[in-house]
Amino acid sequence: MESFRQARNNRRSELVEDYVELIADLLADGGEARQVDIAQRLGVAQPTVAKMLKRLIAEGYIQQRPYRGVFLTDAGKELALVSRERHQIVESFLCSIGVSVETARMDAEGIEHHVSPETLEAMKRFTLKKASWRTHVG
Known part of the structure; x- marks a missing residue:
C-alpha cells in the first residue's frame, strides 16, 4: 500500500x-x-x-x-536545482550502463520523479565509481 x-x-x-x-x-x-x-x-x-x-x-x-x-x-530556485540534479544523476547512470545519450535524456525525464532517495544515491555512487575507475584505467 x-x-x-x-x-x-x-x-x-x-x-x-x-x-x-x-x-x-x-x-x-x-x-x-x-x-x-x-x-x-x-x-x-x-x-x-x-x-x-x-x-x-x-x-x-x-x-x-x-x-x-x-x-x-x-524555494522555486531550490526545487529547480534539486530537480535538475536528480535528472543529471539518473541520466548519467543510464549512460554509464550503456543507454544512448538521447534515450537516457528522455528516460531520465520520467524516472527522475519516481526514484527514491536511496536509489538515487546508489545511482550516484555507481556513476562516480565507474567514472573514477575509467580515470584510473584509462
Missing part, C-alpha cells in the same frame, strides 16, 4: 517540478518566463498553464508580476 501512496505523491509533484524546471530554463535562456512561452514549450493551452501557475504561487515557488512574467522564489 505504501508503494502506491508514494507513486501517487510522485505523480503530483512531477508536474510542479517540471513547471519549475522549465521556468528556470526560460529565465536562464532569455531572462523571461511568460505564460505563453510555458504553454508553447509544454504543448498545453494557456488556461492550463494559468491554473498551474496559481498552484505554484500558492505553494510558494513562483511570483507572477503583471506585464513582466513569472519569477522563481528562493
Whole structure:
C-alpha cells in the first residue's frame, strides 16, 4: 500500500517540478518566463498553464508580476536545482550502463520523479565509481 501512496505523491509533484524546471530554463535562456512561452514549450493551452501557475504561487515557488512574467522564489530556485540534479544523476547512470545519450535524456525525464532517495544515491555512487575507475584505467 505504501508503494502506491508514494507513486501517487510522485505523480503530483512531477508536474510542479517540471513547471519549475522549465521556468528556470526560460529565465536562464532569455531572462523571461511568460505564460505563453510555458504553454508553447509544454504543448498545453494557456488556461492550463494559468491554473498551474496559481498552484505554484500558492505553494510558494513562483511570483507572477503583471506585464513582466513569472519569477522563481528562493524555494522555486531550490526545487529547480534539486530537480535538475536528480535528472543529471539518473541520466548519467543510464549512460554509464550503456543507454544512448538521447534515450537516457528522455528516460531520465520520467524516472527522475519516481526514484527514491536511496536509489538515487546508489545511482550516484555507481556513476562516480565507474567514472573514477575509467580515470584510473584509462
